[in-house]
Amino acid sequence: MVLFRRLLGEVLRAQRLERGMTLREVSAEARVSLGYISEVERGQKEASSELLASLCSALDVALSDVLRDVSDAVALEEATILRMPVRAAADAAAA
Template structure:
């Protein structure tokens, strides 16, 4: 299942690491507690629009880029979830039940 908060956290963490910033540095710049940012990065907490704007400013990253990266990651995950799984030859799929022809 695709969780927006988890994907958003992954994008924010990747941006922070790419910029060589610590949680402490982002926390001080964004004026958000270090623990809360950590929970957002781990997908455990939802970020309000105001908080997300503060984090983007601290990361010197446009909000539109963060949302684009989250959207791209979501599209990839959705396509993987929607891809039909390979069914071995001689096996017939019936809903969630797999029946073997052998």
């Protein structure tokens, strides 16, 4: 199962690291607790639209870019999941 919140967290973390920012810096800029941002990055908490807008602003990245990256990651995971049953069936037939 594809978890949007996990992939969103991975994209946000990658954006933060790409900019060389610490969680503390993003926290101060976004005015969101460091712990909450950490949980979002780890896919443990859902990000509201307001929180996501604050994080994107703090990271100086367009929301559309973040959502596009997450959408691409979702598509890759879905493709992997959809191929799994085909591989398993092919392996079973070959055995």
